[in-house]
Amino acid sequence: MTAPELKIKDLHVSIEEKEILKGVNLELKGGEIHAIMGPNGTGKSTLAQALMGHPRYEVTKGDVRLDGEDVLEMEVDERARKGLFLAMQYPSEISGVTNSDFLRSAVNAQRGEGNEVSIMKFIKQLDKKMDQLGMDESFANRYLNEGFSGGEKKRNEILQMMMLEPRVAILDEIDSGLDIDALKVVADGVNSMRNPETGFLIITHYQRLLNYIKPDFVHVVMQGRIVKSGGPELAERLEAEGYDWVKEELGIEDETVESKA
């Protein structure tokens, strides 16, 4: 398998006719970790949702390619089967569907018909990953995210990522609502997947996650665009000084898109 390559070109995205992303450009390769940072309301999550194909987000302009293939042409499930994964900020709760049944269906969907994983092998793998994430065995038989605490949902997203082994994993504020121990567990999970065949796009507005997951590139989003990019040192400076200096440097007064009428 070759290293993945995600290319985002001039991406414009609207929700209910209001433009949120106003031309995002980004290139990401296997083995790289990119952090997308920025204050609330600047369009970070919109980028994540639009890449995955959330029904409420409309792409009005631009191009997204995964390994040269047009992602925006694909249905949500096809994007997933091509290796795109989004760990969601607010995962849905699905009553009556157990975590393990769901995960097995997802793993098999990716492997394709006639190549299904054996139940024994699946359970073994699931046990191992759950153990790694410090999840109690009972999670396998609980209904998907139903009644899970915020932290449990986040772990469950990472569990899914580890089971599905995506080519490009997008983590949308996976650190929000996690205490420091849970954060370390989640970070260990991500780090265990670092390899040349997986690229990460990590969306966060705190630098704290990046203490545990070292990014190769850091991008700052304001007003629906990437306004500044750099290496890990950029995240450190943001942590120390906040975002005001970036705004000053670029002459931005209101960095948000969503609050403006």
Add this chain to the structure above:
Amino acid sequence: MSIDTEQLFDSQAVTRISQSQQEPEWMLKRRLKALEQVDQLPLPRLEKTRIDRWNFTAFDPVSVHDPVSSSEELPEEVQQLISSEEEDTVFVQKNSSPIYLRLAEELQAKGVIFSDLATASREHADLVQKYFMTDGIQPEEHKLSALHAALVSGGLFLYVPQNVTIDIPVQVVFWASGKGLGTFPHLLVVGESGSHFNVVANFVSDPDSDAVINGAVEVFAGDNAKVRIASLHTEEKETTEVVYRRAVVGRDADLEWIVGDLNSGRTISDNTTHMKGNGGNARIKSITVGAGNERSNLTSTVRHWGSHTESDITARGVMKDQAQSILNGITKIEKGAVRANGVQAEKVLMLSREARGDANPILLIDENDVQAGHAASVGRIDPIQMFYLMSRGLSRREAERLIIFGFVGPVLDTIPFESLKKRMTDVIERKLG
């Protein structure tokens, strides 16, 4: 509007039915009395479903078939519904005729009665007289119950004596076959005090049958009895099925209904449980899946008479295409049923814009010192849930399937018999296409 049933079924026809089955005189008298009432009584009144143009009377009410000596002589589709184990207890009726009956020897020795109704009315007249269409369903309720009482043929009587336990579910099949026919299946189940047993009843038809099925299920759970009864209906497209199910629950008895209203034609399904004895507990679990142009009106009723009685109705409906289904849940707590607790939840999932599904929860309470609760919802599949599942690579179809089976899970997942669960799952899959 009136249906002139007199012309179709006169007292001579009814007498012939009774005599051909060698019924005792009292049974014939009951039939003739019911026949008189057919013309006087109105059709049952149903919430939000018009049935005045449904065919309830234009058919030949008798279609006789020879018995088979082994279950292997039954067609493949019917064999699939029953087990071939010699020690199992099985009854199969084709149209008017019981064609196969097998009672485990061990149960016979324990005094279990398992025979067609006509035979039972001769050999166990006291029991049949006491229970057959008396406290369960009564002929005078409406035109259709009177019609049933007048024209019933075949039928099964299961009697489980005091403190007898039957481990393996008793299996029953009512099979409608052919065109222009009316069938009148009747299942009468009496469990004496302390008895424990399960019954799985299947109501099926051939794919091309346009039968009018007017059936009844009566269940009596004596004091301390523990009875579970599954009633699974998979009648085909051109059929009309009316089924009245009644249960009377004794003191500290435990009754569970598992109802699969999975017909493809027109259906009236009315399930009423009377909590007569103090301390009884009943759970009513039902699933319906509507597809094509199906019409159904499905009612689950519990009436609490005894004190400290508890009931729980859980109904799930999935509707697609142009199907229409009315789901009614009625919990009635009578004066004197102190400390009764009745809860119910009806939920409908709509898969198409043209389908119609109504969930109507009704609580009627005539006693102060009680608990009761209800919940009802009609909704569509949440697009955000679909997005979530599909974002893990599941196809739209597979994602929908997971959500639907998750939705009916509270009923389906609690079915204790694997073979029944599997069959219901298969039927649901088939109906959802």
